[in-house]
Each structure stands twice: as structure tokens, then as C-alpha cells.
Amino acid sequence: MKSKMLAVLAMALFAMAGTALAGGEPIKIGAVLSVTGPASFLGEPEKNTLTMLEEKINAAGGILGRPVEMIILDDETDVNKAVLAAQRLLKKDNVAAVLGPTVSGNTLAIMNSFPAAKVPLVSCAAAEKIVSPVNPWIFKTAQSDRHAVLSILEHAKKQGYKKLAIITVSDGYGQAGREVLKELIPAGGFEIVADEVYGPKDTDMSAQLTKLKSAAPDAIICWGTNPGPAVIARNRMQLGMDTPLYMSHGVASKKFIELAGEAAEGLLLPAGKLTVAAMLPDADPQKPVLLAYAKDYEAAFKQPVSSFGGYGYDAFYLVKQAIEAGNSADAQAIRDNLEKIKGFVGISGVFNFTPEDHNGLDQSAFVMVTIKNGDWSIVP
Structure with a gap:
């Protein structure tokens, strides 16, 4: 005592x-x-x-x-x-x-x-x-959403993609992102071939993904924060879809990888540099x-x-x-x-x-990352 x-x-x-x-x-x-x-x-x-x-x-x-x-x-x-x-x-x-x-x-x-x-x-x-x-x-x-979208579109352009589909959550974050996507995708020379929305409490987005798949996009951009994007990643795998899937910076945490599991593998997104801090060059002032x-x-x-x-x-x-x-x-x-x-x-x-x-902030605040072996990796 x-x-x-x-x-x-x-x-x-x-x-x-x-x-x-x-x-x-x-x-x-x-x-x-x-x-x-x-x-x-x-x-x-x-x-x-x-x-x-x-x-x-x-x-x-x-x-x-x-x-x-x-x-x-x-x-x-x-x-x-x-x-x-x-x-x-x-x-x-x-x-x-x-x-x-x-x-x-x-x-x-x-x-x-x-x-x-x-x-x-x-x-x-x-x-x-x-x-x-x-x-x-x-x-x-x-x-800002704008800089995240520009980072995604720069990567998509390098891959030669032309037709893009979007799926966004119906909350404030998703609505704001959808507005920027609908502005910048056509401005960047791309075509929006499908535009689907899901609710923040939805637990299955197979129907929306099936519609996106039927539009035959070169890539899909998902805009939301967890758990929805993790559900979309899992549904995509369940449907056997191999269309490249971009996520927004709203999932840039290990929690997303945990929620999506193996379905997270290979997904792409713009993220703040914290996710890959150890991989940054020593000259980067943020490191x-x-x-x-x-x-x-x-x-x-x-x-x-x-x-x-x-x-x-x-x-x-x-x-x-x-x-x-x-x-x-x-x-x-x-x-x-x-x-x-x-x-x-x-x-x-x-x-x-x-x-x-x-x-x-400007676009330099983002790096494009992908998920490899259950962890973040900088896209070369």
C-alpha cells in the first residue's frame, strides 16, 4: 500500500x-x-x-x-x-x-x-x-481534393488510360471529391464512362461495381473514407474484376489495409509522405x-x-x-x-x-503509393 x-x-x-x-x-x-x-x-x-x-x-x-x-x-x-x-x-x-x-x-x-x-x-x-x-x-x-485528383490523373495519363469510372460516397467528403473529379477528369482529356454513388453506411457495393464493370473503363477511382472503400476493394475481388482501382487520400492509413485485407494488394492512391517516410530521400525537408x-x-x-x-x-x-x-x-x-x-x-x-x-499546400504534398505485400510502397 x-x-x-x-x-x-x-x-x-x-x-x-x-x-x-x-x-x-x-x-x-x-x-x-x-x-x-x-x-x-x-x-x-x-x-x-x-x-x-x-x-x-x-x-x-x-x-x-x-x-x-x-x-x-x-x-x-x-x-x-x-x-x-x-x-x-x-x-x-x-x-x-x-x-x-x-x-x-x-x-x-x-x-x-x-x-x-x-x-x-x-x-x-x-x-x-x-x-x-x-x-x-x-x-x-x-x-486538398484537387491536388489528389491531379496526382491520380497524372498517373492515369502515364498508363495511357482514357476512360475512367468514378464511385463516390454520399457524405460531405465524397460529394466534394465528386465535384472535383467531374471537373478535372474531362479537363484532363479523359472521359467519365460511369458515375456511381454509395452511402456511408452501405455494406455491399457489388451492384455499383457491376454497373462500372459494364461500362468497360480503363480504371476506376473510388472516393471515400473507411469502411466503404475497403468494402469496395473486397467486392471488386469477389466479382473477379481486374480493372485498376485508385483510392483517394481518405484511406491513407494502415487501417484501410487491415480492413481490405488481400483485396488491398495493388491498389493505388495519392498519400501524404508520412505513409512512406522511411523511403523518402534524405534531402526531403519533411523526412x-x-x-x-x-x-x-x-x-x-x-x-x-x-x-x-x-x-x-x-x-x-x-x-x-x-x-x-x-x-x-x-x-x-x-x-x-x-x-x-x-x-x-x-x-x-x-x-x-x-x-x-x-x-x-500544393501537389508536392502527395506521393503516389501502391500497396505491396500488405504495406505501402512508392510508385516509381
């Missing part, structure tokens, strides 16, 4: 020592994440990352000598709960900035509250609509950042690192840099200084924000 009491006392003293390095009023940063629900495989690594960074930064003295207080709310992948969570952070918790939400639909549902509140939102979701047209108070860290993040995350949580956790990493450190650049945790100052950030080497890419670009 005595040894247990001593252990508890030691842990308390350690925690006090860490927070004692940072004094004054805490800087409150909110987050709305899908820690549970269908998108938990995205939101959980984001939450893990933010709690890890909060502890790390506070142990090093905080930001501007003040401790960081992360207030993380779980929207359970539910749009109504995301709205309630955002209102709580803005009206009750009086946060200086909000990170998230995890998914595009939830981001689109809450983002219009932020200009009135004059608090910056740094989303971890991908839809281009989040930052186009530019809203002065809204930023995002996930790479040391990626390897350090992966090492810290895997040591802390005993699970593989995820690109989606990287969106949270970037959101946190971008806000931190904005606070330090303006020597102020005032929400207006954070917004103003986010917009000035240049050359920030993050997990998702190298960020260069401007008043006209609140994503700050």
Missing part, C-alpha cells in the same frame, strides 16, 4: 514539475474531433496527437511561458454534435482557436459560426469547399519531421502512426507558430499570423499560407 502511495505521489510531483515550467493564464485551444463513431479511425489519432503535443509543449514551458489547455470534444462523427461542440467552445470555453473537425461534413456545418465569433478554425478535413472561397477565419491542414513524429507517436500509443493524426499535428503547431509570431494568444492576432506563415514544414506538407490560400 505504501509503495502505491509513493508511486501516486511521484506521478503528481512529475506532473506539477512539468506544468510549473509554464506560468500564467492557460492558452485555451479547442478541438472538435470524431474520436468515436464511423470516423473514429481518423479522429482517434488526432486526439492522441493533440494530447501528446499538449504534454510535450507544457513540459517544455508552454507557449509564451503560458501553459496550453487543450479542450477536446468528441462529436461522435455526428454533425449535430459537432455543431453543439463548436458552440460550447466558442461561447462557454472562450478558446483562442479551434482545431478540427475531423470530417468535411462536420467542418462545413460549423465553419460559418467562426467569423461572427472572431475565432480561427483550423480544420483537419479535406474538402476543398472548406477554404474555397476563402473565409478569413477558416484554414485547413489536410491536402526528419515525419520520422520524429512517427517515433514519438508509436512509443506513446503502441500503434502505427496515421496521416490523419498528422493533420492534428499540423493544426496544433501552426497555431503555436502564429501565437509566437505575434507574441499574442489573442484570436484576431492568431488569425492574422496564420495567414502569414511561410515554409512551415509539417506532416502533411510544407505550408505557405496567403490571404488567398488558407490551405497552403
Whole structure:
């Protein structure tokens, strides 16, 4: 009993020592994440990352000598709960900035509250609509659909493909991706020969795939986040289809490979560099950042690192840099200084924000990868 009491006392003293390095009023940063629900495989690594960074930064003295207080709310992948969570952070918790939400639909549902509140939102979701047209108070860290589609089409062109079929999920992410696909595929000189949609809760897409197959495309592009794309990969194998299948960056995690199993073999997608960090050339400025993040995350949580956790990493450190650049945790100052950030080497890419670009990434944030022997491999 005595040894247990001593252990508890030691842990308390350690925690006090860490927070004692940072004094004054805490800087409150909110987050709305899908820690549970269908998108938990995205939101959980984001939450893990933010709690890890909060502890790390506070142990090093905080930001501007003040401790960081992360207030993380779980929207359970539910749009109504995301709205309630955002209102709580803005009206009750009086946060200086909000990170998230995890998914595009939830981001689109809450983002219009932020200009009135004059608090910056740094989303971890991908839809281009989040930052186009530019809203002065809204930023995002996930790479844009447009750059992902362009990466896919560049690869398809090299393969000599002409006829493409698309299958997209009917949620916010899928709808946004479908719009970009329907714009860029014809603009790139390709033909869309089939266009199918599935629901985020659908458990069998054999009917849609059968229609795609009958259109005889040279390749199929699937746009969605798990579990749907994994179901599509398995259904494709069950139907004996050998048409090349591209996935979006929405499945760039080991969870997809786990869910799809052997059906993942040979699939292609644009992914952030974290998935293949060890394979990058040493000259790549992201490589040391990626390897350090992966090492810290895997040591802390005993699970593989995820690109989606990287969106949270970037959101946190971008806000931190904005606070330090303006020597102020005032929400207006954070917004103003986010917009000035240049050359920030993050997990998702190298960020260069401007008043006209609140994503700050370009196509170089992606590499084309394939799945070989149950793991990622860079497409030569």
C-alpha cells in the first residue's frame, strides 16, 4: 500500500514539475474531433496527437511561458454534435482557436459560426469547399481534393488510360471529391464512362461495381473514407474484376489495409509522405519531421502512426507558430499570423499560407503509393 502511495505521489510531483515550467493564464485551444463513431479511425489519432503535443509543449514551458489547455470534444462523427461542440467552445470555453473537425461534413456545418465569433478554425478535413472561397477565419491542414485528383490523373495519363469510372460516397467528403473529379477528369482529356454513388453506411457495393464493370473503363477511382472503400476493394475481388482501382487520400492509413485485407494488394492512391517516410530521400525537408513524429507517436500509443493524426499535428503547431509570431494568444492576432506563415514544414506538407490560400499546400504534398505485400510502397 505504501509503495502505491509513493508511486501516486511521484506521478503528481512529475506532473506539477512539468506544468510549473509554464506560468500564467492557460492558452485555451479547442478541438472538435470524431474520436468515436464511423470516423473514429481518423479522429482517434488526432486526439492522441493533440494530447501528446499538449504534454510535450507544457513540459517544455508552454507557449509564451503560458501553459496550453487543450479542450477536446468528441462529436461522435455526428454533425449535430459537432455543431453543439463548436458552440460550447466558442461561447462557454472562450478558446483562442479551434482545431478540427475531423470530417468535411462536420467542418462545413460549423465553419460559418467562426467569423461572427472572431475565432480561427483550423480544420483537419479535406474538402476543398472548406477554404474555397476563402473565409478569413477558416484554414485547413489536410491536402486538398484537387491536388489528389491531379496526382491520380497524372498517373492515369502515364498508363495511357482514357476512360475512367468514378464511385463516390454520399457524405460531405465524397460529394466534394465528386465535384472535383467531374471537373478535372474531362479537363484532363479523359472521359467519365460511369458515375456511381454509395452511402456511408452501405455494406455491399457489388451492384455499383457491376454497373462500372459494364461500362468497360480503363480504371476506376473510388472516393471515400473507411469502411466503404475497403468494402469496395473486397467486392471488386469477389466479382473477379481486374480493372485498376485508385483510392483517394481518405484511406491513407494502415487501417484501410487491415480492413481490405488481400483485396488491398495493388491498389493505388495519392498519400501524404508520412505513409512512406522511411523511403523518402534524405534531402526531403519533411523526412526528419515525419520520422520524429512517427517515433514519438508509436512509443506513446503502441500503434502505427496515421496521416490523419498528422493533420492534428499540423493544426496544433501552426497555431503555436502564429501565437509566437505575434507574441499574442489573442484570436484576431492568431488569425492574422496564420495567414502569414511561410515554409512551415509539417506532416502533411510544407505550408505557405496567403490571404488567398488558407490551405497552403500544393501537389508536392502527395506521393503516389501502391500497396505491396500488405504495406505501402512508392510508385516509381
